[in-house]
Amino acid sequence: MDYESFINSSLTKTLRAQNYKKHIIDNIEIIGQRKLVILDDGGDVVNVKVLEKVLNQLRKKGVKVPELAFMASNDERDIKDNNFLRSITELKGMSKAYYVLVTSAYGEMEEELKGLSGHVGDAKSIEQRLMQYGFTERDYCIMNKPCGLFGPYMNFKKKLFEMGKKSSAKKLDALAKKTELQLKGFENKFRGQRCFILGCGSDVRVDELNIMLPEKCIAYNAFCKYFTRTPQRPSQYILTDPLAYLGNGKYIESMECFISSSVKIFEDKFNKKPTYINMMGEGIIPQLPPFADTQAKESVRRIAELYVAIELAMYEGFTEIYLYGFDGIYDADFTPYGEALLNESGKYDYPEDAKTLLKNIKTYASSAGVSIYAISDISGFDMFEKKPMSEIDFSTANTISRI
Numbered sequence: 001m002d003y004e005s006f007i008n009s010s011l012t013k014t015l016r017a018q019n020y021k022k023h024i025i026d027n028i029e030i031i032g033q034r035k036l037v038i039l040d041d042g043g044d045v046v047n048v049k050v051l052e053k054v055l056n057q058l059r060k061k062g063v064k065v066p067e068l069a070f071m072a073s074n075d076e077r078d079i080k081d082n083n084f085l086r087s088i089t090e091l092k093g094m095s096k097a098y099y100v101l102v103t104s105a106y107g108e109m110e111e112e113l114k115g116l117s118g119h120v121g122d123a124k125s126i127e128q129r130l131m132q133y134g135f136t137e138r139d140y141c142i143m144n145k146p147c148g149l150f151g152p153y154m155n156f157k158k159k160l161f162e163m164g165k166k167s168s169a170k171k172l173d174a175l176a177k178k179t180e181l182q183l184k185g186f187e188n189k190f191r192g193q194r195c196f197i198l199g200c201g202s203d204v205r206v207d208e209l210n211i212m213l214p215e216k217c218i219a220y221n222a223f224c225k226y227f228t229r230t231p232q233r234p235s236q237y238i239l240t241d242p243l244a245y246l247g248n249g250k251y252i253e254s255m256e257c258f259i260s261s262s263v264k265i266f267e268d269k270f271n272k273k274p275t276y277i278n279m280m281g282e283g284i285i286p287q288l289p290p291f292a293d294t295q296a297k298e299s300v301r302r303i304a305e306l307y308v309a310i311e312l313a314m315y316e317g318f319t320e321i322y323l324y325g326f327d328g329i330y331d332a333d334f335t336p337y338g339e340a341l342l343n344e345s346g347k348y349d350y351p352e353d354a355k356t357l358l359k360n361i362k363t364y365a366s367s368a369g370v371s372i373y374a375i376s377d378i379s380g381f382d383m384f385e386k387k388p389m390s391e392i393d394f395s396t397a398n399t400i401s402r403i
Contacts (some may be wrong), residue, residue: 003113007046011153016047019150020054023141027099030138034099035069039088039130039140041104041114041121041338051103051143054276069098074121074129074339077332088129090340095139101193102126106144109158115296125338132337169280175261175279183258183275190216191317198223198234198308202328203376207229211394213326218313220305224248232241238312238356239263240279240305277308284311288364289357298350299334303358310361314370321365322392323384324375350380359383 002025035056047214048071058065071094072086085123091100103375105114111122123142146154175184195216198209208230213232220238225231233255239245240260245252249269257274259265267273282290288311294304306326313321323338334351363381365372375389376383383400 001113001157003110003117003119006113007158008108012157012328013046013050015150015153016144017050017054018148019146020051020214021058022147023143023145024054024058024101025063027141028063028065031066031099033066034097035066037069037098037102038071039091039100039101039102039126040071040178041074041119041123041126047103047144049100058200059079066099072100074104074126075119075332076342077340079383087341088126089341091130091135092133095133095135098134098139098156100130100140102130102140102142103144104142107154107158109154109161110144112296113161115298118298118301119297120340121338126335129337129339169278172261172278173281176281178277179273179275182273183277186275186312186316188315188317192319193317194320194322195235195313195316195318196322196324197218197306197313199306199323199325199329201376201378203378205327205379208324208389211389212322215394216318218309220309224251227251235361236306236312238308239265239274240308256310279304279308284308284315288360294357297353298340299403300354302329303350303354307357307361310365310372314345314365314368319370321370322387323372323373326374326381327376327378347379350378353358355380355383364378 001184013342038048039050046078052068055065055068059171070084070086072088072091073079074088078088079087105111106120106123114122123144125143127140132202145223149231175228193216195218196212198204198212198217198219204226206226209226210230210232213230213234217234218236218238219234221241221244223234223237233251235256236258237252237255238258239252240263242263245263245265249266253266253270256271256272258277259274260279261276262279265274273308279291280295281292291304291308294300294307303326306323312319328347330348333344334340336352358381362372372384374384374386375387375392377386377388
């Protein structure tokens with residue numbers, strides 16, 4: 001079960017509509033003369049449409065439901081070309097004028113499904129933001145909080161979801177275990193050596209890639225876009241995005257690959273059998289947070305592959321790791337309130353939870369005698385020592401011996 005199939009289910013929409021009706025009727029006196037604002041998280045149009053339909057039905061039945069002032073979102077990336085959709089920030093100090101109907105994901109199952117789908121925010125984080133903006137419990141309603149038949153239904157779906165998670169986890173882990181011995185062969189294989197982890201950020205320059213690629217390099221996913229611009233290839237490649245495999249198989253299949261066990265590939269076409277990793281399971285290094293922790297939040301998922309690459313490099317014994325190409329990978333400020341907000345500069349710092357994960361890596365690396373350097377001057381990489389390319393000696397790069 002994924003988020004889209006869940007919210008688009010006819011039964012889900014029917015029971016959710018009943019849930020919405022009860023919340024509106026129960027709060028109609030509290031709402032009073034204030035106009036309504038529908039606040040969703042990350043462009044959740046399905047729930048919004050269900051709520052709009054419910055509001056119209058109630059009005060036709062004579063219920064004095066106030067007019068809708070506007071719809072708001074906690075994700076400003078959704079509002080660029082939508083005149084009726086406004087930012088959550090416009091609600092600051094407006095509790096006397098508006099009553100907010102929050103259609104955000106509620107409960108562990110729905111929150112996790114939504115997070116995995118790439119959306120941001122949930123009812124809990126949005127509620128915290130509204131309270132910071134001066135709203136009290138009498139100024140908003142969490143519309144997806146179950147009542148009536150919607151409660152038992154959500155409990156039933158949660159049980160099915162948990163069963164599905166366990167089944168999927170077993171399948172993903174089983175495939176990863178098939179190449180466990182193969183992965184073991186890389187442990188400390190390059191002890192004391194250095195490597196470069198290459199990203200696809202806005203700071204990447206092909207001429208600089210050509211200087212680094214003769215070295216031992218680890219790249220991943222969208223790095224394929226550079227394969228038509230340089231004949232050189234990274235020593236190792238991490239594939240966790242199935243879209244990166246489409247159209248790029250001829251490049252990927254010729255390299256040493258570490259592939260997420262959730263990605264379907266044509267294994268027989270690979271020059272060497274790929275090593276599988278379970279992105280929904282534990283990491284390669286037990287002392288660090290599991291890979292699964294990077295999957296349920298968009299703010300951390302943006303650095304998930306970087307996290308895998310650094311773990312892999314340390315597992316392989318590299319004691320000098322350089323990070324290149326990780327500027328501009330965020331397209332919004334991801335706040336602790338589950339928001340994606342835009343700014344005039346168009347440049348965005350790494351979110352706090354992403355920084356926390358990177359700091360955990362830095363702490364472990366230091367204890368293991370591993371030095372990690374950020375080649376570019378990136379805001380958010382403050383935990384890593386900065387080292388520009390001009391200070392790195394490439395004169396001894398071995399252009400023949402590769403991983």
